[in-house]
Amino acid sequence: MNERHDHIELARVLLVDDDASVLAALRRAIRGSARIGFPVEVESFTSGVEALQRMHEHRFDVLVSDLRMPGMDGLTLLAAAADIQPECVRLILSGESDFGTMQTAVNGVGIMRYLTKPWDTEVLIRHVDEAVRHSLSQRRQRDQATQWAVSHGQVDRAELERRRLEDLEPGITKVEWAADGSIVISTADPMV
Structure with missing residues (x-):
């Protein structure tokens, strides 16, 4: 069933793997699939730090990450992504099948699926489609x-606008204020 929602223009999927050839194969599989019930925009990064920076700029519905990467591993990336965008559905794609790691990923980081490499394209697409549908369903419930x-006077126009802006640009409304009313600008890199 290819259910479409008028208020959802497209689903945004973020892919992270330190192997550029794996990313290219994932992009081809997801972009070329007519089995995902929504138009999909795919972005990919070979670095967890770059992916998190992008998540501060744009909303994503689904994040698929490799587990073992240099610099920032997949569990660290997915935990940080959950802090930035809690409604983004997170998946791990890994060549490892260690039960302890899987348990940590599911219970500690809150991933939806733990997928294995090499992947079966049909299975991968089915899980990405389910993740997109779940994310869009969460957004639809939040909007309702x-x-x-709003209809019961419990949210004012300013709060409604804040929520809209936060949905478009995650983190834009999270401002730190000093005691004198000025805005505090941190010089520390939040990604380090």
Whole structure:
């Protein structure tokens, strides 16, 4: 069933793997699939730090990450991504099948699926489609709850606008204020 929602223009998928050839294969599989029930925009990065920076700029519905990467491993990336965008559905794609790592990923980091390399394209696409549908369903439920709150006078226009801006540009409304009312600008790199 290819259910389409008028208010959802496209689903955004973020791929992270330190192997550029793996990323290219994943992009081809996902972009070329007619089995995902929504138009999909795919972005990819070979670095977890770069992926997190992008998540500060744009909303993503699904994040698929490799587990073992130099610099920042997949579990660290997925945990940080959950802090930035809690509604982004997270998947791991790994060549490892260590039960302890899988348990940590599911219970500690809250991933939706632990997929293995090499992947079966049909299975991969089915899981990405399920993740996209889950993410869009969460967004639809949140939007309905917001509409209800607005209709019952529980959310004012300023809060509604704040939520809209935060959805478009994650983190834009999270401002640190000094005691004198000025904005505090951190010089430390939050990605380090």
